[in-house]
Amino acid sequence: MAAHQGAGGGVNGPQLTAIAAVAENGVIGDGRGLLWHLPEDFRRFKEVTMGGLLIMGRCTWESIGRALPGRLSVVVTTRPLKVDSNDPVIVCHGLDAVMVTLAEHLDRRWWCVGGGEIYRLLWPFTTDLDITAVHQAPESTVTFPPIDPEQWSEVSRKVGDEFDFVSYTRRDDAAQEALRASLKESGV
């Protein structure tokens, strides 16, 4: 990605985008994997995140099962996690470590790729949303945080048969300020 875009890809400051496929009832998976198979969505995920830094929880890391090529995976866990030293993977044992890692990778675009726990952990710092709104409502307790229209402004929507691609941006700059402050605190 172009280095001039700056921290996380933002032109006017740091940008952290949560990317998720979300059912009508907010469900994103069953804790072990996804509840649908949408090849077009996979292709788009690969395309838009290529070159970026992907923050994910340990459960999502295990459900993917490998380092995603062409991207830097940042896995959040409280456990000692063994990863292949040749793989582009950084293990972070908490939010502070994630912020340090972001500060060390200002040239990449930053993505929060889930799952439910990690979307919530990074929600106060999330400036943008890239949502595949899936036209299904499967039962599960693993969900995306509610997208409150008072806080999020819809920027674009591409309507499809099985799903829509929808992007949102925060109406205020609180998340960007929180991100900026946290990066400064990380002292890198």
Ligand SMILES: NC(=O)c1ccc[n+]([C@@H]2O[C@H](COP(=O)([O-])OP(=O)(O)OC[C@H]3O[C@@H](n4cnc5c(N)ncnc54)[C@H](OP(=O)(O)O)[C@@H]3O)[C@@H](O)[C@H]2O)c1
């Ligand atoms: N539809 C989508 O777009 C999408 C995207 C991603 C994932 N998913 C789905 O979401 C499900 C997984 O989500 P999930 O909520 O169960 O798990 P998750 O968010 O992927 O991972 C949770 C784990 O993250 C670690 N963690 C969380 N907060 C932490 C903190 N403050 N410090 C250190 N570690 C922390 C813990 O790992 P330890 O237990 O190791 O400490 C925790 O068990 C799967 O079904 C997956 O397929 C769907």
